[in-house]
Amino acid sequence: MKKATSLSELGFDAGDASSGFFRPVSGDSSTPTSQHHRRRLTKVSVIGAGNVGMAIAQTILTRDLADEIALVDAVPDKLRGEMLDLQHAAAFLPRTRLVSGTDMSVTRGSDLVIVTAGARQIQGETRLDLLQRNVALFRKIVPPLAEQSHDALLLVVSNPVDVLTYVAWKLSGFPASRVIGSGTNLDSSRFRFLLAEHLDVNAQDVQAYMVGEHGDSSVAVWSSVSVAGMPVLKSLQESHRCFDEEALEGIRRAVVDSAYEVISLKGYTSWAIGYSVASLAASLLRDQRRIHPVSVLARGFHGIPDGNDVFLSLPARLGRAGVQGVAEMELTEEEAKRLRRSAKTIWENCQLLGL
Ligand SMILES: NC(=O)C1=CN([C@@H]2O[C@H](COP(=O)(O)OP(=O)(O)OC[C@H]3O[C@@H](n4cnc5c(N)ncnc54)[C@H](O)[C@@H]3O)[C@@H](O)[C@H]2O)C=CC1
Numbered sequence: 470m471k472k473a474t475s476l477s478e479l480g481f482d483a484g485d486a487s488s489g490f491f492r493p494v495s496g497d498s499s500t501p502t503s504q505h506h507r508r509r510l511t512k513v514s515v516i517g518a519g520n521v522g523m524a525i526a527q528t529i530l531t532r533d534l535a536d537e538i539a540l541v542d543a544v545p546d547k548l549r550g551e552m553l554d555l556q557h558a559a560a561f562l563p564r565t566r567l568v569s570g571t572d573m574s575v576t577r578g579s580d581l582v583i584v585t586a587g588a589r590q591i592q593g594e595t596r597l598d599l600l601q602r603n604v605a606l607f608r609k610i611v612p613p614l615a616e617q618s619h620d621a622l623l624l625v626v627s628n629p630v631d632v633l634t635y636v637a638w639k640l641s642g643f644p645a646s647r648v649i650g651s652g653t654n655l656d657s658s659r660f661r662f663l664l665a666e667h668l669d670v671n672a673q674d675v676q677a678y679m680v681g682e683h684g685d686s687s688v689a690v691w692s693s694v695s696v697a698g699m700p701v702l703k704s705l706q707e708s709h710r711c712f713d714e715e716a717l718e719g720i721r722r723a724v725v726d727s728a729y730e731v732i733s734l735k736g737y738t739s740w741a742i743g744y745s746v747a748s749l750a751a752s753l754l755r756d757q758r759r760i761h762p763v764s765v766l767a768r769g770f771h772g773i774p775d776g777n778d779v780f781l782s783l784p785a786r787l788g789r790a791g792v793q794g795v796a797e798m799e800l801t802e803e804e805a806k807r808l809r810r811s812a813k814t815i816w817e818n819c820q821l822l823g824l
């Protein structure tokens with residue numbers, strides 16, 4: 470049952486409600502509400518109000534990254550319930566307008582559109598198993614999203630994220646610099662967590678990248694792992710002989726498997742991706758120029774052929790204009806080979822789509 474949620478919906482004329490409480494300071498002829506000397510407002514839209522979309526929305530709220538958040542979902546009651554639940558936290562949060570709707574028009578004028586809608590893996594499925602279902606959905610939602618906000622940054626989270634970032638790029642018509650996949654920003658955090666636990670340091674002080682596919686063929690860039698500027702691999706190999714190739718692959722596999730483990734335990738992953746995407750939103754909207762491993766158009770990097778419009782994760786500098794360059798990482802020949810193998814897996818899936 471739909472109930473009124475604002476005083477104007479209950480029949481009270483909104484008018485200039487605040488003028489009964491506030492009057493201009495002496496000598497100021499403008500009314501309190503006509504003081505529009507405000508900065509441009511920042512609007513973020515989150516498409517899909519499921520586990521992931523809501524974790525992202527609530528982290529963006531608590532980090533005060535948006536003036537307005539628009540939530541979109543195909544299930545109206547759940548959507549309204551999620552919006553109200555967040556609105557009821559207003560007294561504890563920075564002031565942010567929350568709107569929602571099943572129609573993309575609610576996203577109009579967004580600065581950042583984050584797409585989380587779609588099927589998620591059930592136990593035993595890989596991310597690539599979701600491809601056909603989620604491409605069909607993207608065909609429906611990306612064109613109207615692009616039409617509502619032609620200057621927006623488009624951040625794809627739905628899986629398989631690398632292929633769907635390519636799909637979103639094709640369907641939106643946006644330049645590649647404004648279409649980004651959340652990629653291995655999350656995998657890299659998982660990698661840094663495992664290393665930080667082992668070395669007993671804060672994960673924020675571990676520089677370590679997973680690149681390539683957000684999925685089974687991701688590549689751990691062991692050659693550049695460092696803590697406090699010190700290369701880690703050499704000292705680990707000197708202190709423990711067990712850090713051989715097989716052990717390194719075991720750690721990479723543990724990073725990959727950690728998503729499957731969470732899914733088998735609680736059914737889905739949400740909190741870590743919420744923080745991961747909020748960190749990307751902060752770098753983008755606040756023009757931070759921070760480097761994140763995210764899914765970008767990777768043709769020409771590390772020997773990926775020029776004809777392959779493949780999106781995969783490489784360390785990219787993010788700012789208000791989107792992707793402002795990709796770091797030319799030094800990879801070992803073996804790492805570059807694995808990256809090209811990961812690119813091939815993703816590109817083969819893109820080619821099946823006929824876009
Ligand atoms: N890239 C990454 O690192 C991660 C990606 N994911 C992916 O995120 C996606 C969402 O996962 P969850 O939130 O757990 O799933 P969920 O099932 O909780 O939420 C998906 C939401 O999409 C909505 N939806 C379906 N069709 C829609 C449409 N046409 N318009 C608007 N909304 C629509 C559904 O109603 C549902 O609320 C999945 O593809 C999952 O694999 C999840 C975790 C991490």
Ligand SMILES: CC(=O)C(=O)O
Pocket residue numbers: 596628655728738742
């Ligand atoms: C589900 C997923 O892609 C993840 O948690 O890594």
